[in-house]
Amino acid sequence: MRIIVCAKHVVDSTEIRWDDEHDEVVLRNLPTKISDYDRNALEAAVVLKESEPSVDLDVVMIGGEAALKTLKEAVAMGADRGHLVEGGWDDPFDPLRSARVLAKAIDQLEEPDLVMCGLVSEDGYNGVTGAALAQLLDVPYLAPVVGLKVDEGSLEAVLDVGSALRTVKVAMPCVVAVDSAMNVPRLPTVLQVMKVKGDRVAKMSLDSLSLSADAAELAHAGELVGSESGAVERRRVLIEEAPDEAAARLVEYLRQEGVL
Amino acid sequence: MMAGRFVVSSASVTDLQRMAELARRLAGADGRVDAVALAGDAGVLAPEDGTLADTAGGLAGLADTLLVYEGAGEYLRGDMWAAALVDAVGRDGECVLVADAPAAREAVARTAVSCRASVASMCEDLQRAEGGGFVARRSIYGGVADGLIALVSTPAVCLFAAGKFEGAPSGESVPVEQRTLGAPAYEVTHVGDEPVVRTVDLAGASVVVSVGRGFVKREDLDLVDPLVSALGAELGCSRPIAEDFKWLPKERLVGLTGESVTAELYLALGISGQVQHLTGVKGARVVAAVNNDAKAPITRNADYVVVGDLYKVVPELVNALRSRS
Amino acid sequence: MTGWTVDIEYTREYLPFLPHTATLVVMYACVVVVAVLFVWGFWRRYRAYTKGGRSLWQAVNGKVLPWRPRLWRVVRDVILQTKVRERHLPAVMHMAIFYGMVLLFIGTCVVLFYEDVLVWFGDFEFGGLPYVVFESVLDVAALALIIGVVIALWRRLVMRPAYLSPKRSTMLVLWGLLFMGVSGLGLEAYRIAAQPSEWAQAAFVGWTLSHLLEGWAGQEGTPVAVYQTLWWLHAGGAFALIVGAAWTGFAHIFVLPANVAAHDPERAKTKLRTPFNLIAAMESEEDVELVAGTATTGDIAPPDRLAADACVACGRCHDECPAVASGRQLSPRDLVQEIQATLGTNLGSAPSDRPAAEFEDAAWSCTNCYACEQVCPARIRHVDLVLDFRRALVDQNRLDEQKLGVLQALDRNMNPYKLPSHERAAWITELPYADEVIYGAAELIEPPEYLYWIGCAAAYDERTAQVARATMDLLRAAGVHFITLGPAEPCCGEPAKRLGEEGRFQMIAMQAIEMIKETGAAKIVTHCPHGLNVFLHEYPALGFSIPAVHHAELLADLVSAGRLKLGVGIGGKVVYHEPCNLARAGHPATAALALLDGSTVLPEKAGVHTFCCGGGGGNSFYQVEQEERRISALRYEQVVATGADRLAVSCPFCLTMLRDAAAGHGDGALQVMDVAEVLHARLDEAPTTTASAAVIGARVNE
Secondary structure, three states, X not given: OXXXXXXOEXXXXXXXXXXXXXXXXXXXXXXXXXXXXXXXXXXXXHHHHHHOOOOEEEEEEEOOOOHHHHHHHHHHOOOOEEEEEEOOOOOOOOHHHHHHHHHHHHHHOOOOOEEEEEOOOOOXXXXXXXXXXXXXXXXXXXXXXXXXXXXXXXXXXEEEOOOXXXXXXXXXXXXXXXXXXXXXXXXXXXXXXXXXXXXXEEEEEOHHXXXXXXXXXXXXXXXXXXXXXXXXXXXXXEEOOOHHHHHHHHHHHHHHHOOO | OOOOEEEEEOOOHHHHHHHHHHHHHHHOOOOEEEEEEEEEOOEEEEOOOOOHHHHHHHOOOOOOEEEEEEOOOOOOOHHHHHHHHHHHHOOOEEEEEEEOOOOHHHHHHHHHHHOOOEEEEEEEEEEEOOOOOEEEEEEEHHHOEEEEEEEOOOOEEEEEOXXXXXXXXXXXXXXXXXXXXXXXXXXXXXXXXXXXXXXXXXXXXXXXXXXXXXXOOHHHHHHHHHHHHHHOOEEEEOHHHHHHOOOOOHHHEEOOOOXXXXXXXXXXXXXXXXXXXXXXXXXXXXXEEEEOOOOOHHHHHOOEEEEOOHHHHHHHHHHHHHHHX | OOHHHHHOOOOOOOOOOOOHHHHHHHHHHHHHHHHHHHHHHHHHHHHHHOHHHOOHHHHOOOOOOOXXXXXXXXXXXXXXXXXXXXXXXXXXXXXXXXXXXXXXXXXXXHHHHHHHHHHHHOOOOOOHHHHHHHHHHHHHHXXXXXXXXXXXXXXXXXXXXXXXXXXXXXXXXXXXXXHHHHHHHHHHHHHHHHOOOHHHHHOHHHHHHHHHHOOOOOOOOHHHHHHHHHHHHHHHHHHHHHHHHHHOHHHHHXXXXXXXXXXXXXXXXXXXXXXXXXXXXHXXXXXXXXXXXXXXHHHOOHHHHHHHHOOOOOOHHHHHOHHHHOOOOOOHHHHHHHHHHHHOOOOOOOOOOOEHHHHHHHHHHOOOOOHHHHHOOOOOOHHHHHHHHHHHHHXXXXXXXXXXXXXXXXXXXXXXXXXXXXXXXXXXXXXXXXHHHEOOOOOOOOOOOEEEEOHHHHHHOHHHHHHHHHHHHHHHHOOOOEEEOHHHOOOOOHHHHHOOOHHHHHHHHHHHHHHHHHHOOOEEEEOOHHHHHHHHHHHHHHOOOOOXXXXXXXXXXXXXXXXXXXXXXXXXXXXXXXXXXXXXXXXXXXXXXXOOOOEEEOOOOOHHHOOOOOOOOOHXXXXXXXXXXXXXXXXXXXXXXXXXXXEEEOOHHHHHHHHHHHHOOHHHOOEEEEHHHXXXXXXXXXXXXXXXXXXXXXHHHO
C-alpha cells in the first residue's frame, strides 16, 4: 500500500507575535516546523506502516530551501522518503493554491492508495486544503479522523463529528484529514534527523510539475491584505473592597464583558 | 451598491439566519439571497435543528428563497452538501456563506474547487472590496492579529465561525423550492455511530472555575460547588491541587502539564499564577481572579482581580450571581 | 636482639591425625579442580562484560587511566573499607568479615607455603614467636569472622530492614562462612586438646574450647574419624567458597574492587556521560555510527556491566532513594540487580536481553539526585544506567505527551515551559538598571567579570524572577561588574540532557556557548545549580570551559570581603535545604550558610546525604503517576522537623517544589526563600541603581 502524507512547512505558531512598534505580525527569523496537525497525520501513517511493513510512505511538502530541514524531520518520523515542492512560501491564506500544487505533485508520484494530512494547518487553520485536494483528485474525503483501519483496499475510519464517533468505510484511494485527538505524534530526535541522508529527500521544481510562474493554478485567489493587533492585554483591574461589594462589582464587570 | 446573488447554508437554523442576514446586508435590496437546505432519509439534515417550515419562517425578511435539496442521504456529508451548493451557485452566484460545522469545511472546499472560486476560512466579517470582490476579516495566527483576506475570484466562498443570530426574522416565510440531488459521487458506507458522552471538558468549556492552593483543606473545595453550578462552569485546578495534594483528578489540571483552556471566562480562585499554570490560561478571553495577595503574578495576568479572602468572597459571588438572575 | 625468640620451642604438626601423603594428594587434586573452576568462572564473567566484542579497557572512559587516584581509591574503598564504614552496624559486620577472611586466607596460605613449598628447599620450620603471634592473630580473625557473619545473619533474619532483601546465594555464602569459622576453631580445639602444649594458649579461642574436648580428643576410633570428617568438610567448604567467589554473587570480593578501580575519580558526580559529539560527527569524513542509549540490556557498555556485576544488593541506595521513599516504581538496588541478572554471570542465571521499555517506569521515576551513588560501596553509577535507558526510550519514541512537550518546547521556544521565546525575561527590561545589565544594551568599557545566567525558571516564573532580582541587586551593591544576556538568553540545555535527548542538548548548548563567548565574560555566576552543573561539567565535554560559580559562593565571598553592608536581617531560626547538584558535587553548604541570618540549622539529611526536593532529572516538567507521597512533601516534613521558622533554598527547582509542598500547610507553612533573598533582606542600604558601567568598572579595578 502507498501512503502520501502532505505535511506543511510553517512558522512556529507559538513564536509568532504582534510587533506594536511596527504594527505588524512578526514572522521573520522565527523557527519553522512541521505543522502540528500534519504531525498527527504523519504519526498515524507511521503507525500504519509499523503494523504493515509493506506500506510505502512518502511525505510531500511545499516550501523554499528552509523547508528542507523540516522535510527531513518529517521523514525522520518514519517515512520512506520526502519530496520538497520548491513552490515558495506555502501561503496560509490561500489553501486552494496549496491544494492545486499538492495535487500536481501527487500526480507526478507513484499513485497513492491513501493521502493523509492534518485537519487544519497550524498557521492558517482553514481546514480546506485536504478537502480541496480530494476534490482535485476526485476521491472521497474523510475528516476529522480519530481512528483508522486499512483492510484490503478499503479504509475504515472513525470520525469525530461532535455528538458522536462515526465509523465509515470507503474504497481507496481517498484523502483523510487527521484530528489532533487521534494520537500523540512522536518527536524525532536530533540524531534521527541527522541520519536522514540526502537520497531520501528529493526536490521537485514547479516547472517539473508543469506549473510555470503564470500558471492558473498558482494565481492567488485569496490573499492577506492587511492586519492589526489581535492581542488581548489583560485589564488588570484591582477590586479591593469588602467581600460582598467586591463580589457584586466583579459580577457587574463580567456582565459587561458578556461572559455570564 | 451592485446587486448580486448570495448562497447561504448552515447546519443550524441560527447560523443560517446569521449567514442570511449578512448576505442580505451585502446583497442590498436588489440582490438575491438563496438559502440552501438539505433533506435526506431522516428528514432535514441542514439545518438539522429545524423543520423546513421553521427554517422558511426563520428566514423571513433575510433570504429570498429556501432551496431544499432532497436525497442527501443518511447524514450530512460534505460532498453532498458541496453538490447542493455548486448547484445553487449556478452561473451567477457571487458569494457563498457557510457557518462552521462538521462537514462544512469539506463542503466549502469542494464548492470552491468546483466553482474555481476564492475561499476564506474562519471569517468573522465580510465586506465588499472597493475594486470588486470581497474582503473577509478573520483572526490570524492563533489570535495574534486580525487579518483582512482579499477574495479575488468570483464566486467567493466564505466559511464563518459558528455563532448565534442576534436579530429577529420579520415578515412572511420565504418560498421553498424543491430540488433533487443526484447520486453521490463517492460511495461511503456508514458503519455506525457511537454517541459521545464527555465528562470533563476543560478545553471546550466556555466557563472554567479553577481552584488553587489558596484552599487549605480538601473539604473546602465544596465551597466552589454552588459557584460552579451557578456559572455552568467546568471545574479546573492548579498543579498543587492535582499533583501535590491530589484533591482533584489530573484531568482537571489547567496548565503546562494539564489542559489549555479556550473559555470565555476563566475564574481563578486562590491561584497565585505560577508560569506553569498561566500557560494553560492564555487562551481564555476574560480572566478573573480572587486572591489575597495583590502582588501575586496572577494580578498581571488577569482582567479583574478581587483582592481578598476567597473563603468570604466566593459565597458572596454566588449570592451576587443568584440575585442578578 | 633475637635472643629471646629462640626460647620459644613451639610449633605444630602439619596435618595431624590425617594420612599425610594421601591427604596432600587428594587436597592438591582438589586445588587443581578448584583453580580450573575459579578461572573458568571469571573467564565467563569477562566474556559477559565484553559481550559483542567490546573491550572492557577501552570502554573505561576510553582514556589512559590516571592510576594514582584510582589506586588510592581502591586502597581507601577496599583495604580501608571507607565507604563501608559510613554505616555503623554494617561497618562492624563487613569489616569483621572482610579483615577476618583476609587474615584467615593469608594464614592458610602461609601454612601451605611453609609446609608444601619451602619444604622442598630445605628445613624451614614455622615456629617460634612468629608462630605464636600467628596463632593468636588467626584466632582473633576467626572470632571476627564469626561475629561479622552472625551480625549479617541477624540483620537478614531478625532485623530485616526494608532495604535489605536477603538473596539465597548471599545466605548460602554467610552460612558457609559461619561454618568455616566454627569448624576451623573446632579443629584447632581438637588439636590442642589432643596435643597440649605450653604455648597453646596463644590460640586463645581454640585453647578455651579445647577444655571441652579434653580426654576425648586424640583417641583412636570415633574422635579421629570425627576430626577427619570435619577437616575434610572444612577444606571442602574452603574450596566451595573459592569456587563460589567466581560463580556466585560472592564474586563481589573481586568484582567490586575491579569496579572501584574502573571508576573514574575525575568525572564529577553530577556529570552525565557524553555518548557522542554532534559537531565531531558532523565534521567527520567517515560515517560515524551514533548510538543513543541502551535499547536493550545487551547494549549496556562493558564498564556498566562490570558495575552491575559488582552489586551485592546491600540496599544502601534503596534506603536513600527519594523515589523509593515516595513509593515510585524504582529501586536503584533492584534496577542494578535486574541488570546483573541479565548478565548471566552467576550460577543459575542465564544471560538475557531485556528491552529498555521494561525499565521505563524506573527510568522516569529517577530524579537524578545521586543519593544512590553517594552511598554505594561498589561505586556503581546508577544514574548512568537510568540515562542510557532514557536515551533509548527517547530514541524509540516512547515518550508521553508531557515529556514530548518539554522537548518540543526546548526545540521551538528555547525553554521547557512551552512559552514563547519573545516573552523571555520580559521583567528584566523593566528594571531601573536594565540598560546596565543587559548585554547589547549596556556600554561595556571592558569585558565583564561575570555573566550572570538567569536561567529559564527565573526568566519565566515570577517567583524565581525575584531571586534573580535580589541577586542582581546584591551584585550591584557589592560593585561586581556583571552582565546578563537578558531576553536573548537561551536555555542551557539541561532538561534535554536529563530527559535523554542528547542531540537536542548539544544543539542548544552550542547556541548557548556561542552567546557566552560573545559577551567576553571571564566567569559565569548563576543561582541555578542545574545550570551551574552544565557549565562546569557538561560544556567542557563539548569543548568549552569557563569558570562558573553558584551565586551563594560568590555572595559569600563578597560578604567575607566586606563588600556588602549588612544589617541584622529577619532573625529567627532558618533551616537550609541543600540542592543535590551542589551538595553532592563538591559545593558544601558553608557558602549558603554564610548568607543566612538568625540561627541556622540543617535537616537530618544534609551535606552529601541531602534529600532531593523531587524536581531534578527533568521531574519538574512531568508527572510520575505511580507514587504514594510526593518527594517534595517528604522533604518538607524533614525540614519542618528541625523546628525552624523559615526555609532557605538555593535552587529554583527546590524553591518551586518546596513552596508547593509548603502550600498545603496553610498559615503554619514555612516561608521558603532563596539564600540570596535572605541576604538581600539584610542589606543595610538600598542598592545603587544609577551606577554606570564606568563606575562599576572603576570599582573592579581598585
